[in-house]
Amino acid sequence: MGNHDPLADLPSPDADGEGEQLWIDVIRRMDVVYSDLVASQVALEEQNQRLQQARDFMHSVLGAMNDVLIVCDADGAVLRVNAALTAALGREEGALLGGPLLDLFDPADHADIRACLAEGRAIEDKGWQLLAADGQRAAVSVNGAPRRDGRGRFAGMVLAGRPVGELLRAYRELDKAHQRLRQTQQQLLTSEKMAALGRLVAGVAHELNNPISFVFGNMYALKRYGAAITGYLAAVDAGTPRAELAALRDSLRIDKVLADIGPLVDGTLEGAERVRDIVQDLRRFSSNQREEPEAFNLVRLVHTAADWVIKTQRTKPEVRLDLPPQLEMVGRKGQLHQILVNLVQNAVDAVDGRDGALIRIKAGEQDNWIVLSVADNGPGVPPENQDKIFEPFFTTKPIGTGTGLGLYVSYNMAEKLGGSLSYANADGGGAVFTLKVPADDRGV
Ligand SMILES: Nc1ncnc2c1ncn2[C@@H]1O[C@H](COP(=O)(O)OP(=O)(O)O)[C@@H](O)[C@H]1O
Ligand SMILES: [Mg+2]
Structure with missing residues (x-):
């Protein structure tokens, strides 16, 4: 060949x-x-x-590219496009080839595109809008490089555009989901607040009822006593004879009345003071966000918190308190109260319906720290849940009963108070929550 x-x-x-x-x-x-x-x-x-x-x-x-691709010649005539572009524009490839590049974009971008073609240089992240067949616009972020012919002369551009719309849409979806989540979270927070408020109101109603009922009783007695004394004085003023007066004094039991007045007034005052204290506690509870540290006796606080929770329970567990006679500390009383109420409520829930249900609350001071523990003989927290219980919205209680915020809120409060809240299994089953806070919170 x-x-x-x-x-x-x-x-x-x-x-x-x-x-x-x-x-x-x-x-x-x-x-x-x-x-x-x-x-x-x-x-x-x-x-x-x-x-x-x-x-x-x-x-x-x-x-296969998601980005749109356009190849054009030096005069801006379209030579080549990809499927992403035809899909974005809603036009056939055949209708685009040979046509002007400008036709693919929003008129507002034309001047910029013309300038880029004229310069024949690489372009970066141009925010142009594709103009679809139906008049819709789709934002793309365009990058491009000049094409050269065999002799190195400018022969057009290769443009690649990333649909910004996709990103924006995804972002908006995400934002919407986030908003929804925040709303739900807000609702749950509100419902936790309402539940706390409900417990509080029930506790307060109970607390107020006692002093108010004996204030009432005392006032009725004082009214009767007043009537007796007025009657006797009227008889004295009218010059009633001595013997008759003595009989009247007897029948009106004036001596007993006089002996009773002092204690009655004292009792009434005590009741009124009790009411005033409760109102003060309530104020503290409602305004505890801006609460300032104050000196108080933790023992009393533990009593009230435990009482308020237990009193609203239908079946009452035994509560054993292991407290010193006095435990003076300086701290944010309202917040500590709220943490305590949350812990005691959880303990009560855990032992609900059990035989020999027992809750033990212990408090003491160690090296300038107040250490307080709430223990119960319920089922305890299973190992797989122990690192979840402080997360917001973690609850094993039926819907409507638990919000899963109690421990989350308490944990965060404890941290803000410069302390800590932790969980451990109780000896012989059950749960122990231990709260540690500075005994004097003025420096925090
Ligand atoms: N004393 C306890 N014994 C057993 N489990 C507990 C105890 N306290 C809390 N838990 C568990 O931790 C979860 C979260 O508690 P919490 O944040 O107070 O929310 P909630 O009480 O609304 O469920 C509870 O649902 C429960 O599973
Ligand atoms: Mg709870």
Whole structure:
């Protein structure tokens, strides 16, 4: 084979005698030429196939891109687009090819696009809007590079645009979900507050009822006594004879009245003071966010907190208090009260309906720290839940009963008070929550 001319050294047709041999030669050489042709045809087809594969590959790559791709020439005519672009515009590829690049974008961006084409330089993060067939706009962030021809002259641009709309939409979805979550959280917080308020109101009603009822009783007695004394004085003023007066004094039981007045007034005052104290506690509870540290006796606080929770329970567990007679501290009383109420409420829930239900509350001072523990003989917290109980919204109680915020709120309050709240299993089953706070919170 080779590239010499296969007919060049053929004998001339007029050479006599060797005519037959000559044509045999001709036919042989034609055979050679033919097989040469077949071989190059096969090679060509192989090349074509490889080319087709390369094209298919390019096509699939371009088609798989999420970013839109536009190739244009130096005059801004569209040469090539990918599937993401046709999908974004809602137009066929055929309708775009050969058309002006500007037609694909919002008129507001045209001046900028023209300038970029004229400069023929790389562009970065241009915020342009694709203009879809239905007039909708889709924001894309466009990056591009100039194309050069074989001689290095500017031949157009390759532009790739990342749909900002997608990002924005995803962001908005996320934002909406976040808003919904916050709303739910807010509602739950409110419902936890309402539940706390409900417990508080029930406790307060109970607490107030006692002193008020004996204030009432005393006042009625004083009213009766007043009437007796007024009657006796009227008789004295009217000059009633001594003997008669003595009988009247007896029947009106004036001596007993006079002896009773002092204690009655004292009792009434005590009741009124009790009412005043409760109101003060309530104020503290409602305004505990801006609460200032104050000096108080923790023992009394433990009593009230425990009483308020227990009094609202239908079946009352036994409560054993292991407290010193006095435990003076300086701290934020309202917040400590709230933590205590939460812990005692949980303990009460844990032992609810159990035989021999027992709650033990212990408090003491160690090295300038107040250590207070609330223990119960309920089921305790199973190991798999122990690192979750302080998370917001973790609850194992039925809907409407638990919000899962009690421990979360308490934990955060304890930390803010410069202390800590921790869980441990109680000896012999059950739960122990231990609260540690500085005995003097003035420095915090
Ligand atoms: N004393 C306890 N004994 C057993 N489990 C408890 C105790 N205190 C709290 N827990 C567990 O911790 C969870 C979270 O408590 P909390 O934050 O107060 O929310 P809630 O009481 O609304 O469920 C409870 O649902 C319960 O599973
Ligand atoms: Mg709770």
